[in-house]
Amino acid sequence: MGQTFMKEKGILYLVLTMSLPMVLSMMVNSLYNIIDSYFVAKISEDAMTALSLVYPLQNLINAATIGFGVGINAVIAYFLGAQEYKKADRAATQGTLLNVLHGLVLMIVCIAVLPSFLGLFTTDAATIDMGVRYSRIVFGFAVIISMDLSFEKVFQAVGKMTVSMISMLCGCIANIILDPLLIFGWGPFPALGIEGAAIATGLGQVLTLVMYLCYYVLRPIPVKLRLSCVKPDREVVKRLYAVGISASLTLSLPSLMISCLNVILSGFSQACVLVLGVYYKLQTFLYLTANGIVQGIRPLIGYNYGARMYDRVQKIYRTSLYLIAAIMALGTVLCLVFPAPLMGLFTDRPDTVSAGASALRIICIGFAVSSVSVTTCGALEGLGMGKPSLLISLCRYLLFLLPAAFLLSRILGVSGVWFGFPAAEFLTAGISGILFQRAVRFENNKREA
Numbered sequence: 001m002g003q004t005f006m007k008e009k010g011i012l013y014l015v016l017t018m019s020l021p022m023v024l025s026m027m028v029n030s031l032y033n034i035i036d037s038y039f040v041a042k043i044s045e046d047a048m049t050a051l052s053l054v055y056p057l058q059n060l061i062n063a064a065t066i067g068f069g070v071g072i073n074a075v076i077a078y079f080l081g082a083q084e085y086k087k088a089d090r091a092a093t094q095g096t097l098l099n100v101l102h103g104l105v106l107m108i109v110c111i112a113v114l115p116s117f118l119g120l121f122t123t124d125a126a127t128i129d130m131g132v133r134y135s136r137i138v139f140g141f142a143v144i145i146s147m148d149l150s151f152e153k154v155f156q157a158v159g160k161m162t163v164s165m166i167s168m169l170c171g172c173i174a175n176i177i178l179d180p181l182l183i184f185g186w187g188p189f190p191a192l193g194i195e196g197a198a199i200a201t202g203l204g205q206v207l208t209l210v211m212y213l214c215y216y217v218l219r220p221i222p223v224k225l226r227l228s229c230v231k232p233d234r235e236v237v238k239r240l241y242a243v244g245i246s247a248s249l250t251l252s253l254p255s256l257m258i259s260c261l262n263v264i265l266s267g268f269s270q271a272c273v274l275v276l277g278v279y280y281k282l283q284t285f286l287y288l289t290a291n292g293i294v295q296g297i298r299p300l301i302g303y304n305y306g307a308r309m310y311d312r313v314q315k316i317y318r319t320s321l322y323l324i325a326a327i328m329a330l331g332t333v334l335c336l337v338f339p340a341p342l343m344g345l346f347t348d349r350p351d352t353v354s355a356g357a358s359a360l361r362i363i364c365i366g367f368a369v370s371s372v373s374v375t376t377c378g379a380l381e382g383l384g385m386g387k388p389s390l391l392i393s394l395c396r397y398l399l400f401l402l403p404a405a406f407l408l409s410r411i412l413g414v415s416g417v418w419f420g421f422p423a424a425e426f427l428t429a430g431i432s433g434i435l436f437q438r439a440v441r442f443e444n445n446k447r448e449a
Contacts, residue, residue, distance in 0.1 A: 007081075007307050011315045015323065019296025021165035022156070025172075026292035027285070032172040032204075034345070037281045039179045040197050041346045046124065047194050048346055049270065050131035052277020053121050053262070056255035057114065058138060061106045063255065065146040067248025068099045069153035070298065070381050071240045076157035076223055077299040078239075078384060081306025085222070086229075090236045092157075093229035096150040098240065103146030110139045121262050121273070130194050137198035144205045151212035157299050158221050164295075167211035175204030239384065246386025250377060250393035254280075257397040261417065264406060268414045271349070275356040278346045279363065286331040286367065287374070290324045294378030301382030317379045317436070325371040335364035359418045366422030370396075372429040376436045388435045395431055400424035 009017075041048040072095035079088040114135050118128045148171075155163045178200035185191025192199065216225075258280065265272035297320045304312045335342070343356035373392050380389035401424035408416025408423075 007304055007309055007312065011312065011319050014300055015293070015297060015316060015319045018159065018161050018300055019293040019320070019323070021161040021292075022295045023289055023292030025165040025168040026288040026295075028169055028172045031285070032175050033281055033284045033288075035176050036179055036197060036201070037278070038345055039183050040194060043183065043193055045274065045347055045349070045352075046127050047130050048277070049122070049124075049274050050118075050127045050134065050194070052274060052280075053118055053127070054114075054131045054135050054138075055277060055280060056259045057110050057117060057135065059255040059258075060252050061103070061110060061139065061142050061145065063251030064102055064106055064248045065099055065142075065149045067246075067251045068095070068102055068240070068244035069149040070247035071095065071242070071244025071386075072099070072150060073153035073157045073295075073298055074243045074302050074382055074384050075236065075239045076154065077302030077382070078306040080157070080222070081303035087233070087236060088157075088222075089224050089226055090229040090233045091240060092154050092223045093225045094232060094236055095240050095244075096147070096154070096225060097230065098237075099146045099150045100143055103142040103144075107139050107142035110142070111136055114139075121259075121266060122270070124270075134194045134198045137195055138201055141202040141205050144202070144209055148205055148208045148212065151209070151216065154223060154225075155212070155215070155221065156295060157302075158223055159299065160215075160221060161296060163212070163215050163219075167208050167215070170211050171204040171206075171208030174207050175200050178203060243381055243384055243386045246390040247381055250390050253393050253397035257401060260402055261405060264409055264417055265414070271352045271355060272414055272417075274347065274352060275343075275359050278343060278356055279359060281346070282342055282360070283331075283363075286327060290327050290371070290374050291378075293320050293323050293327075294374065296320075298378060298382040301379055302384070305383050313379075313383070317375065320379070321371060321375040324375050325368055328367040328371045332364045332367045335360045335367075355414075358415065362415065362418040363421040366425030369422075369429045370425040373425070373432040376432040379436060380439060383439070385439050388439045392428060392432050392435060396424055396428040400427045 037048065037051060040051050072091060075091040075095070076088045079085070079091060115128065115132055118131045122128060148167075152164050152168070155161075179197060180186055181189040182192050182196030182200050183194070184196075190196075258276065261276055262273050265276055297316050300316050301313050304310075304316065339357035339360040340353055342360065343353045347353060347356075373396050377389045377392050380386070380392075401420050404423045405417045405420030408419050410416070412419065
């Protein structure tokens with residue numbers, strides 16, 4: 001099957017070769033997020049605020065489909081490591097079909113609740129109108145997104161990281177090119193405003209799917225989507241959901257967190273809501289880049305775990321932790337040195353830029369230590385241990401952050417909300433290390449009993 005390199009090559013070599021293509025694609029994806037927001041901000045500050053308010057629902061769709069894709073990835077890699085190739089095919093086939101169904105249901109639900117959802121955070125008619133116009137188009141591509149992400153995880157599970165990189169790069173670059181053309185009507189293109197940004201995003205996702213399909217047909221991979229594998233297999237479906245549900249919940253927690261923080265921040269000013277939205281656009285450059293490493297190590301950990309090579313699992317974990325910590329340290333330096341220019345990309349109001357710069361200086365204190373929880377969540381998902389991964393994310397986004405932000409805001413004002421971020425990261429990091437070691441030790445003892 002050609003997958004034995006995952007247990008034979010050196011650890012650092014494997015982590016770098018599996019992760020670097022995904023790091024590059026994640027960086028471009030992050031750049032797209034920033035450029036997309038930059039062009040939307042040129043429409044008006046209301047448009048940027050609308051984008052910030054829509055983000056939780058948009059992230060919910062991505063979280064559910066990406067999270068289940070993580071389940072697909074982990075289960076395929078595990079079965080390949082255990083040399084159960086027919087079950088790997090079943091995981092790919094049934095996982096892809098289920099993820100398409102998830103995308104369809106989420107598309108219908110999110111479009112239905114959108115106006116009421118936006119009304120929870122603002123009474124400004126213009127902001128709500130732009131949010132609805134943008135979202136109905138973006139959400140309409142939810143099924144395409146689910147197919148993109150399913151193919152991405154299938155290719156990653158067999159070590160074809162370069163295919164994922166090229167496919168994602170094509171979609172992101174197309175999106176970046178189309179954004180100004182469709183928003184402002186350059187050349188022969190019509191000026192569609194915020195709808196243009198949504199259409200550009202959707203067309204980029206369609207191109208990504210076309211690329212995956214071309215690779216799948218022209219350059220066959222060891223895992224196949226087969227009609228004979230469509231009939232649900234209880235063991236395979238159970239494994240898919242065991243990881244997929246936890247990963248989806250983990251990825252959707254930021255949506256709930258942002259919505260709750262928006263309630264707190266709206267009590268201070270609408271500008272604070274905008275600052276939080278801009279921060280989440282900026283932090284994607286760091287966390288999506290780190291996620292590239294996580295995506296690289298998931299199949300490595302899953303394969304070696306399935307092959308019962310537990311020492312290699314530990315070494316892969318430590319190596320990826322060091323790499324992610326280096327990325328986060330760089331992000332900390334950038335936010336401390338250039339906070340105002342970073343905020344200035346999205347607004348030209350001096351008071352908003354000043355408030356945002358202060359927020360970035362505070363929040364970035366927790367970047368480096370967050371590498372522990374980010375790495376641990378990815379490693380646990382690779383091991384098929386969704387529950388402890390979910391617990392870490394619950395601590396990071398809800399159990400620690402929201403109470404800290406609320407209480408500190410009553411003492412320090414809006415700065416207290418920002419101090420809640422590093423407080424939550426430090427507390428979660430300690431729990432993450434303990435959970436990873438206990439989870440691995442428990443599973444090892446169970447298998448050796």
